[in-house]
Amino acid sequence: MKYMxxxxxxxxxxxxxxxxxxxxxxxxxxxxxxxxxIVLPEMWNAGYALDQLEELADDNGEVTIPFxxxxxxxxxxxxxxxxxxxxxxKAIYNTxxxxxRSGELVYEYDKVHLVPMLNEPKYLNGGEQKAKIFELDGVKxxxxxxxxxxxxxxxxxxxxxxxxxIHVVAQWPTSRKEHWxxxxxxxxxENQCYVISANSSGTCNGTNFAGESLVINPSGExxxxxxxxKEATVETSIDLSIVEEIRSNIPVFTSRVPxxxxx
Ligand SMILES: O=C(O)CCC(=O)C(=O)O
Numbered sequence: 001m002k003y004m005x006x007x008x009x010x011x012x013x014x015x016x017x018x019x020x021x022x023x024x025x026x027x028x029x030x031x032x033x034x035x036x037x038i039v040l041p042e043m044w045n046a047g048y049a050l051d052q053l054e055e056l057a058d059d060n061g062e063v064t065i066p067f068x069x070x071x072x073x074x075x076x077x078x079x080x081x082x083x084x085x086x087x088x089x090k091a092i093y094n095t096x097x098x099x100x101r102s103g104e105l106v107y108e109y110d111k112v113h114l115v116p117m118l119n120e121p122k123y124l125n126g127g128e129q130k131a132k133i134f135e136l137d138g139v140k141x142x143x144x145x146x147x148x149x150x151x152x153x154x155x156x157x158x159x160x161x162x163x164x165x166i167h168v169v170a171q172w173p174t175s176r177k178e179h180w181x182x183x184x185x186x187x188x189x190e191n192q193c194y195v196i197s198a199n200s201s202g203t204c205n206g207t208n209f210a211g212e213s214l215v216i217n218p219s220g221e222x223x224x225x226x227x228x229x230k231e232a233t234v235e236t237s238i239d240l241s242i243v244e245e246i247r248s249n250i251p252v253f254t255s256r257v258p259x260x261x262x263x
Contacts, residue, residue, distance in 0.1 A: 040082030073103030
């Protein structure tokens with residue numbers, strides 16, 4: 001499966017401009033490289049303008065869903081659509097949408113873990129649904145959002161449901177870039193799956209975002225990386241046949257003793 005990741009410099013507090021940016025990027029890059037799947041970063045509609053989300057957030061995807069549906073079917077691509085600030089009733093969530101190449105919305109996930117360091121709980125609601133896997137081109141996959149990466153239980157639950165590829169969409173700051181990298185390596189090794197991330201670049205309220213979107217294979221080896229702190233397109237192909245091979249060589253899933261973990 002061929003991937004293209006948009007390590008995007010999100011324009012803060014300007015959903016329309018970000019939508020145009022994504023459209024132009026897809027027109028320019030997708031037509032050239034013809035990937036199967038593209039990945040966008042976290043909160044690409046509004047950026048981290050948390051105190052303006054009441055005005056900036058989408059309303060149950062009413063703007064974003066038709067935009068992405070059309071992009072997917074027009075270009076024949078699967079879209080791991082990062083995430084957006086999204087109103088559901090009175091509450092605002094950080095929502096990820098996944099579209100297949102026919103333009104069908106196959107999965108929707110609200111970020112479960114909110115970041116105290118950014119005061120997210122003041123502005124956002126945490127998702128209340130269990131994370132599930134979805135399928136694109138017959139491959140079992142999952143998605144988590146940024147701070148979710150610090151909670152190994154979440155990715156483990158996706159791996160136990162059969163995910164072979166897990167995406168991390170993020171706006172992770174440079175100040176904690178080592179955590180960003182090492183946590184992804186750990187999650188790939190312990191779950192023996194591909195970890196594919198899209199981080200943003202650029203700046204918001206004095207915070208620089210790290211870039212360095214990563215593709216790590218199920219053995220914990222780096223396949224490719226985006227550059228630090230600048231907008232970029234990251235391209236790669238992943239070989240799914242190695243997932244089963246690695247899982248049978250080191251059979252951690254059959255060695256688990258769940259009743260001793262309080263599960
Ligand atoms: O956990 C971290 O250090 C960064 C998390 C974050 O920035 C986010 O979830 O948006």
